[in-house]
Amino acid sequence: MTETLDANSIIERRACVTGVGQSDIGRRLGIDPLELTLDACIAAIEHAGLTPADIDGVATYPGPMAVPAGFSGAGAYDVIDAMRLSVGWYGGGLETSGQLGSVINACLAVASGLANHVLCFRSVWEGTAQGSKGRSAVMPGSGGSGSFKASGFTEWTLPFSAPSAAVWIAMFAQRHFHLYGTTREQMGWIAINARRNAALNPKAIYTDPMTMDDYLGARMIATPFGLFDCDAPCDGATAVIISRVDRAKDLRNTPLRIEAVGSALRGRPSWDQFDDLSTMATRDAGAQLWTRTDLKPSDVQMLQAYDGFTFLTMSWLEAMGFCKVGESGPFVEGGERIARDGVLPLNTHGGQLSAGRLHGYGFLHEAAIQMWGEGGARQIPNNVEVGAVAAGGGNTCGCLLLVKE
Amino acid sequence: MSDTPTVPFRILPKLTDANREFWQGGQDNELRFWRCQDCTQFIHPPQPICPSCYGKNLRVEPVSGRATLTTYSINHQPWMPGPELPYVVAIIEIVEDPSVRLTTNLVDCDHADITIGMALKVQFEHHSDTDGDVWLPLFAPELGAAQ
Numbered sequence: 001m002t003e004t005l006d007a008n009s010i011i012e013r014r015a016c017v018t019g020v021g022q023s024d025i026g027r028r029l030g031i032d033p034l035e036l037t038l039d040a041c042i043a044a045i046e047h048a049g050l051t052p053a054d055i056d057g058v059a060t061y062p063g064p065m066a067v068p069a070g071f072s073g074a075g076a077y078d079v080i081d082a083m084r085l086s087v088g089w090y091g092g093g094l095e096t097s098g099q100l101g102s103v104i105n106a107c108l109a110v111a112s113g114l115a116n117h118v119l120c121f122r123s124v125w126e127g128t129a130q131g132s133k134g135r136s137a138v139m140p141g142s143g144g145s146g147s148f149k150a151s152g153f154t155e156w157t158l159p160f161s162a163p164s165a166a167v168w169i170a171m172f173a174q175r176h177f178h179l180y181g182t183t184r185e186q187m188g189w190i191a192i193n194a195r196r197n198a199a200l201n202p203k204a205i206y207t208d209p210m211t212m213d214d215y216l217g218a219r220m221i222a223t224p225f226g227l228f229d230c231d232a233p234c235d236g237a238t239a240v241i242i243s244r245v246d247r248a249k250d251l252r253n254t255p256l257r258i259e260a261v262g263s264a265l266r267g268r269p270s271w272d273q274f275d276d277l278s279t280m281a282t283r284d285a286g287a288q289l290w291t292r293t294d295l296k297p298s299d300v301q302m303l304q305a306y307d308g309f310t311f312l313t314m315s316w317l318e319a320m321g322f323c324k325v326g327e328s329g330p331f332v333e334g335g336e337r338i339a340r341d342g343v344l345p346l347n348t349h350g351g352q353l354s355a356g357r358l359h360g361y362g363f364l365h366e367a368a369i370q371m372w373g374e375g376g377a378r379q380i381p382n383n384v385e386v387g388a389v390a391a392g393g394g395n396t397c398g399c400l401l402l403v404k405e
Numbered sequence: 406m407s408d409t410p411t412v413p414f415r416i417l418p419k420l421t422d423a424n425r426e427f428w429q430g431g432q433d434n435e436l437r438f439w440r441c442q443d444c445t446q447f448i449h450p451p452q453p454i455c456p457s458c459y460g461k462n463l464r465v466e467p468v469s470g471r472a473t474l475t476t477y478s479i480n481h482q483p484w485m486p487g488p489e490l491p492y493v494v495a496i497i498e499i500v501e502d503p504s505v506r507l508t509t510n511l512v513d514c515d516h517a518d519i520t521i522g523m524a525l526k527v528q529f530e531h532h533s534d535t536d537g538d539v540w541l542p543l544f545a546p547e548l549g550a551a552q
């Protein structure tokens with residue numbers, strides 16, 4: 001599994017982030033999701049100092065999906081057509097290394113010369129789709145009709161009234177609690193840290209201060225997860241421009257070079273058949289990333305890591321080697337290490353827990369904003385030259401290491 | 406075992422030739438899995454070839470119905486009509502092969518007594534359906550087992 005790669009074969013290093021953009025973000029905006037998507041795309045192109053004519057690639061996650069409602073705001077074809085783009089490469093799909101799998105694909109596309117500047121995007125309108133009924137409104141068979149039958153992966157979960165990733169990931173967390181003595185109080189620091197950062201993010205969904213008592217007192221969803229362990233569905237779109245390094249020299253922003261990526265999946269692609277239910281494919285993507293760089297976890301000055309559920313961030317902390325396996329609880333306890341002025345500032349925009357479930361791309365957006373010093377009130381005090389981004393959970397996980405040179 | 410489902414509404418699986426033996430095994434009080442007849446590998450969920458030897462000499466066989474609790478969650482959220490809240494969602498591994506797991510419900514168990522690693526035994530929840538009846542394999546603490 002571990003092999004020595006020569007630097008020339010690590011071709012993601014020929015790719016860099018050159019611009020980011022975001023639409024309006026809100027709980028329920030009621031705006032056409034394609035419009036939100038295009039707002040983000042146009043903002044990212046402008047931010048990079050490019051024009052739409054420069055964009056010759058498009059990548060997205062997960063591509064067009066009607067079910068569950070709100071999960072996808074637009075596909076690659078929608079954006080290519082609406083903007084009348086001419087592309088040398090494009091792709092969208094669900095079967096990749098998490099939401100950032102689409103960005104990894106874009107890196108490979110520019111590195112190989114299939115495109116020079118790839119517009120990557122992720123858009124959601126889950127807030128509007130779920131309406132006032134919350135997540136239960138978009139569960140399969142939620143109409144209560146006996147005619148709906150479960151098939152595919154849901155065949156093995158829906159009949160047991162386990163329709164949500166909240167329940168599946170809660171079981172991973174419970175296994176971690178069992179093996180390592182992890183506690184709800186420790187996990188709570190992921191949520192509290194996110195909330196205190198969100199208070200400084202004008203686009204965040206939830207900004208009221210949260211105490212440990214607030215966290216522990218919230219109603220239970222699926223043990224060990226309470227309400228504040230779960231992210232906040234919203235409407236919004238995020239776009240990122242991935243450029244080939246030789247095309248990025250004279251653009252508006254200092255290129256953020258992709259130092260290494262992690263995309264591996266070495267267990268069964270299944271929520272319940274995966275070999276180790278205390279970890280996930282985070283383990284595989286995180287380990288792979290460090291085989292592709294001479295940098296070490298101790299070189300990383302900032303981590304933006306997926307928090308669809310609090311435990312996922314803890315899983316990424318272990319998987320990427322920021323602490324030992326099983327020690328993410330003590331690592332985050334007290335919230336000092338992960339604070340904006342700590343050794344490893346974490347989810348500085350408020351994460352999906354408090355800034356909204358932008359589904360993976362929000363973390364890459366925030367990493368770039370911080371590395372370009374555009375964080376405003378939430379800017380990390382130290383200049384960040386090496387940052388890590390990770391997204392996904394379960395069997396769909398990907399991560400990136402960014403370097404500002 | 407009562408023939409009346411204790412949970413009035415469940416989303417049922419779409420029955421196929423590949424999964425029918427699994428979902429209807431409870432009619433004979435049997436938990437059944439596909440198994441490779443060449444290399445003895447259990448196979449779940451069903452697939453057309455053995456994942457170990459890639460052979461196609463596969464047959465459905467009953468197992469003991471005994472299992473171990475791998476992990477669980479006490480679900481409080483009313484996602485959909487279903488068991489009375491809160492109910493326990495669990496992942497179990499069968500004693501014949503710990504790599505064969507099922508997501509299921511843990512029943513007949515005080516929530517305070519749930520322990521990862523506890524010994525479990527299958528029981529079935531029967532649902533009549535015009536597309537074919539289904540017996541959901543649920544798990545309860547194994548009586549007399551050392552906890």
Ligand SMILES: [Zn+2]
Pocket residue numbers: 441442443444445446455456457458459460
């Ligand atoms: Zn075989």
